[in-house]
């Protein structure tokens with residue numbers, strides 16, 4: 417079957433940015449034709465999640481992929497980085513940068529990020545600062561990375577203060593999402609990725625949300641047609657939103673639905689795996705809907721529908737589920753201060769009028785927020 421191809425093209429005044437996302441089955445073991453025009457004899461640094469190893473015969477797709485890259489270039493070096501948000505830090509970044517330089521890269525060299533959102537974010541960031549910027553390709557291997565983090569060019573690492581505070585915008589030159597690589601993904605990680613898929617329906621497209629609600633059992637059973645469809649649709653919605661707002665000066669902020677709460681919750685977990693990104697966003701989305709209803713923007717029935725769906729998927733929906741984090745209202749408010757959407761010391765939240773209609777709420781009333789958090793914690 418031929419891959420779906422979505423073209424991301426950004427309306428930038430100064431440069432023409434456009435790149436393809438390939439989505440399909442068995443792409444990694446058949447990617448020679450797709451990748452030859454991007455690689456052709458360049459020096460390649462393959463930064464991969466340590467889950468994938470050339471010595472593990474269960475990683476057949478990874479091994480075949482490496483064989484193909486070797487056919488396309490004589491210069492290939494590998495850097496292995498553990499997945500998980502604990503790796504998105506300055507020392508791993510330094511390791512990647514120093515290793516890459518030791519391979520004597522030049523400005524024509526290419527980084528390939530092979531892994532989930534963590535590898536994509538840190539490898540993309542390294543590509544953006546090495547020699548003031550070299551090309552990179554995203555090969556996302558988690559559902560979350562296939563539908564979200566590999567597209568749009570946000571790259572970066574976490575700071576001890578909060579998530580994703582150090583980074584850059586650096587678009588990949590191509591993205592290749594092979595659905596078969598998801599076979600080994602733990603169910604918990606798959607569900608965490610599904611949160612970002614549902615997010616697109618919630619912010620932008622009620623029909624898509626209805627489809628997800630109706631077909632969730634097929635999705636959980638890894639129905640290939642369904643997976644192809646939801647990944648394609650998610651990438652389409654994301655590329656449509658970022659088209660006119662690459663640097664998040666406006667509408668792109670909608671993609672942050674649930675993330676202000678989510679990032680704060682995630683950082684309470686200290687990135688040790690107790691709570692993972694998609695799970696924190698799941699709680700964050702439920703809180704954003706509850707807050708929207710409390711403030712009179714969104715009918716209660718819509719909020720209840722969303723929470724019921726997340727519960728059906730066994731996703732966390734409230735802060736109560738992580739009582740061992742010792743979250744308090746004041747600590748939470750302190751975390752919000754690091755949110756990149758804030759303007760003039762005022763908090764900005766993404767709220768909803770209904771399912772499929774998010775909006776940007778600037779100057780959030782701190783009293784309302786404090787009372788809301790007191791009730792939720």
Ligand SMILES: NC(=O)c1ccc[n+]([C@@H]2O[C@H](COP(=O)([O-])OP(=O)(O)OC[C@H]3O[C@@H](n4cnc5c(N)ncnc54)[C@H](O)[C@@H]3O)[C@@H](O)[C@H]2O)c1
Pocket residue numbers: 465466467498499500501504531532533534535537557558559560561564565566567568569570571579580597598599600601602605608693694
């Ligand atoms: N740049 C963006 O626009 C953007 C958007 C959303 C999220 N993010 C970031 O993405 C990160 C989360 O991404 P993630 O959920 O992919 O996390 P991740 O990269 O840590 O991957 C999750 C886990 O799955 C493992 N893994 C990866 N692929 C696998 C496979 N095919 N089979 C088995 N195991 C596999 C990893 O080793 C890891 O343990 C967060 O840091 C978040 O901030 C970035």
